[in-house]
Amino acid sequence: MENNIALNMREIADKVNEETEKAKVALHREVVETKIIPYLQEIAEKGKYQADFSVPGYSTFMVRDILRELGFTVDTRKFANAHYLFVRW
Numbered sequence: 001m002e003n004n005i006a007l008n009m010r011e012i013a014d015k016v017n018e019e020t021e022k023a024k025v026a027l028h029r030e031v032v033e034t035k036i037i038p039y040l041q042e043i044a045e046k047g048k049y050q051a052d053f054s055v056p057g058y059s060t061f062m063v064r065d066i067l068r069e070l071g072f073t074v075d076t077r078k079f080a081n082a083h084y085l086f087v088r089w
Contacts, residue, residue, distance in 0.1 A: 028062040031055070032070075036063065040072075040087060050088040060085060 036055075043051045055063050060083040064074045073088040 024059075025062065028058060029066055031058055032063060032066045036067070037070075040089070044089065050086065052084050052086045054082045054084050056082070 039053070040051055054060070060076055064076055064085055067074045067085070067087060071089070075086045077084050077086060
């Protein structure tokens with residue numbers, strides 16, 4: 001009986017964590033669509049093929065993965081205490 005209770009607790013925690021992760025991904029996709037893509041477009045309109053920037057308050061690695069899904073080449077580097085994205089198109 002006790003094992004079933006533990007299994008139920010894990011299932012509850014898994015569901016909560018899955019929903020939290022979905023919300024986090026949705027937030028990061030929104031940031032990419034509303035802030036980062038327009039910024040990159042401005043850079044491209046100046047004739048450039050790359051940009052480097054940080055995303056304080058957001059997961060650098062999530063943003064990196066989303067940009068890669070959109071076809072960008074993205075590297076991350078750490079300077080001082082911040083991670084920077086180096087984005088190329």
